[in-house]
Amino acid sequence: xxxxxxxxxxxxxxxxxxxxxxxxxxxxxxxxxxxxxxxxxxxxxxxxxxxxxxxxxxxxxxxxxxxxxxxxxxxxxxxxxxxxxxxxxxxxxxxxxx
Amino acid sequence: xxxxxxxxxxxxxxxxxxxxxxxxxxxxxxxxxxxxxxxxxxxxxxxxxxxxxxxxxxxxxxxxxxxxxxxxxxxxxxxxxxxxxxxxxxxxxxxxxxxxxxxxxxxxxxxxxxxxxxxxxxxxxxxxxxxxxxxxxxxxxxxxxxxxxxxxxxxxxxxxxxxxxxxxxxxxxxxxxxxxxxxxxxxxxxxxxxxxxxxxxxxxxxxxxxxxxxxxxxxxxxxxxxxxxxxxxxxxxxxxxxxxxxxxxxxxxxx
Numbered sequence: 517x518x519x520x521x522x523x524x525x526x527x528x529x530x531x532x533x534x535x536x537x538x539x540x541x542x543x544x545x546x547x548x549x550x551x552x553x554x555x556x557x558x559x560x561x562x563x564x565x566x567x568x569x570x571x572x573x574x575x576x577x578x579x580x581x582x583x584x585x586x587x588x589x590x591x592x593x594x595x596x597x598x599x600x601x602x603x604x605x606x607x608x609x610x611x612x613x614x
Numbered sequence: 615x616x617x618x619x620x621x622x623x624x625x626x627x628x629x630x631x632x633x634x635x636x637x638x639x640x641x642x643x644x645x646x647x648x649x650x651x652x653x654x655x656x657x658x659x660x661x662x663x664x665x666x667x668x669x670x671x672x673x674x675x676x677x678x679x680x681x682x683x684x685x686x687x688x689x690x691x692x693x694x695x696x697x698x699x700x701x702x703x704x705x706x707x708x709x710x711x712x713x714x715x716x717x718x719x720x721x722x723x724x725x726x727x728x729x730x731x732x733x734x735x736x737x738x739x740x741x742x743x744x745x746x747x748x749x750x751x752x753x754x755x756x757x758x759x760x761x762x763x764x765x766x767x768x769x770x771x772x773x774x775x776x777x778x779x780x781x782x783x784x785x786x787x788x789x790x791x792x793x794x795x796x797x798x799x800x801x802x803x804x805x806x807x808x809x810x811x812x813x814x815x816x817x818x819x820x821x822x823x824x825x826x827x828x829x830x831x832x833x834x835x836x837x838x839x840x841x842x843x844x845x846x847x848x849x850x851x852x853x854x855x856x857x858x859x860x861x862x863x864x865x866x867x868x869x
Contacts, residue, residue, distance in 0.1 A: 525651075546652075546653050547651065547652075547653060548653065549764075552760070553760070553764075556657070556756075556757060556760070557653040557657065560653065560656050560657035560660050561652075561653055561656050561657075564656075564660060
């Protein structure tokens with residue numbers, strides 16, 4: 517194949533829902549010229565072993581991601597706030613295992 | 615109809631259906647690792663594997679009907695060329711990707727209405743195999759129709775390639791929908807549909823798709839046929855040599 521970057525198809529991210537009731541999960545990416553073919557290609561590439569009941573595709577360019585460099589300010593403040601986990605309640609014995 | 619002639623009629627039909635699927639699967643399998651892009655490579659291999667799965671069902675039934683202790687594998691790997699009953703279309707060389715896609719489209723446009731009709735076959739085994747295969751065929755036709763339109767109504771280069779592929783392959787499509795004596799007997803027995811009905815559905819879908827694809831079928835092309843009667847084209851021997859050499863060199867080899 518002799519694709520230059522200007523003629524190469526855009527990259528799509530693929531999300532598959534494995535079962536009814538579960539959320540769509542990111543499974544990988546692929547190239548396709550448009551959304552319809554991206555769904556077809558996703559069906560052929562990612563659901564060959566009966567993995568899915570629903571497919572979402574989204575152009576990789578349309579995904580806005582957090583910057584790795586901002587990891588500190590974004591996520592570290594949560595490290596020290598254990599009280600945000602619901603671990604400070606006494607569960608009555610009658611409730612049993614939660 | 616006597617039982618034995620009914621058996622041999624069914625056997626013949628199971629071979630035709632199975633051999634179409636087998637030989638096309640063999641051709642498509644040759645693209646594995648060579649298709650223009652990764653996604654197409656996997657998609658094409660999927661189609662080949664669907665067809666191979668269908669082959670197993672048809673040839674296993676054929677072997678049962680024959681009742682001589684042969685298996686589906688024996689029929690696939692140990693038959694001589696003249697004993698194969700696939701239409702000439704499916705054995706045509708892969709050519710470039712336009713040829714492969716056009717061959718697939720012309721076949722799928724026959725395969726889907728055929729399997730849909732076979733779901734109502736008077737032979738319960740035939741109906742059962744058709745029911746198992748029909749969703750796969752529906753996807754194959756969606757895919758090949760979509761690609762024929764995209765590439766036909768695409769760039770100047772892709773359109774020229776698709777038109778050339780259509781010009782080369784069009785004459786082979788008619789064999790699938792042109793009845794011979796066997797097809798007529800099958801329709802009378804209710805085992806298979808009247809091919810005139812399938813031809814109408816085939817034409818309607820093909821004409822619409824080719825119009826959408828801005829492609830023009832050749833006018834007044836003769837129908838090239840012979841495969842259903844075991845008369846195959848020159849390249850068929852090479853195809854069989856590749857497909858069968860392992861079982862012939864190492865009889866009974868398994869993995």
